[in-house]
Amino acid sequence: MKFLVLIYGNPESRQVWDGLSDEQKAESMTGYTALNDALAASGELVVSHSLGDPEATKQVVFRNGRPMTTDGPFAEVKEQLAGFYLLDCPSMERALEIVPQIPEAPFSIVEVRPIRDLSSFS
Template sequence: MKFLVLIYGNPESRKVWDSLSDEQKREGMAGYTALHEALSASGELVASESLDDPDATVQVRIRGDQVMTTDGPFAEVKEQLAGFYLLDCESMERAVEIVPQIPEAPFSIVEIRPVRDLGALM
């Protein structure tokens, strides 16, 4: 089964990251590297990316034959999507077991969402 693990950050957590020394940032990234390597070795990692700041977002709307864009961010919430893991693992329980290994998890909100298999419809 595939699961999308969504990692949400907020302006305060971004400020904490920005305030870290280069050495502290390297140590934090080492945790992500170790998790990436472990999930790759187990065959559970499909994809993983960190997302740019929400201010770099563009929203696209199609209305009739018009394409309209608006600069972001758009959500009226403090938490914004910061990154994700796309996992292929045996169960939701296994996906939940992985979340504590995400270095940012203690400082953010993490959501796990099953990915729909639309293959039968194609």
């Protein structure tokens, strides 16, 4: 089964990150490197990425059948999607076991969502 693990940050956590030196940032990334290596070795990691700042977001909505593009996130919320893991593991329980290993998990909200299998519709 595939699961999308969504990691949310907020402006305060982004400011802390931006205030770190390059050496401190590199040191904090070792936890992510170790987790990525372990998940790749177990065959559970499909892909993982950190996302750019929400201010760089473009949102596309359709009005009268035509796309309209706006800057930034649509919703005024504290938490913004910061990164994700796409995992292929046997169960939701296993996906939930992985979450505490995410270095940012204690300081953010992490959502685990099953991927819907739509292959029967093709």
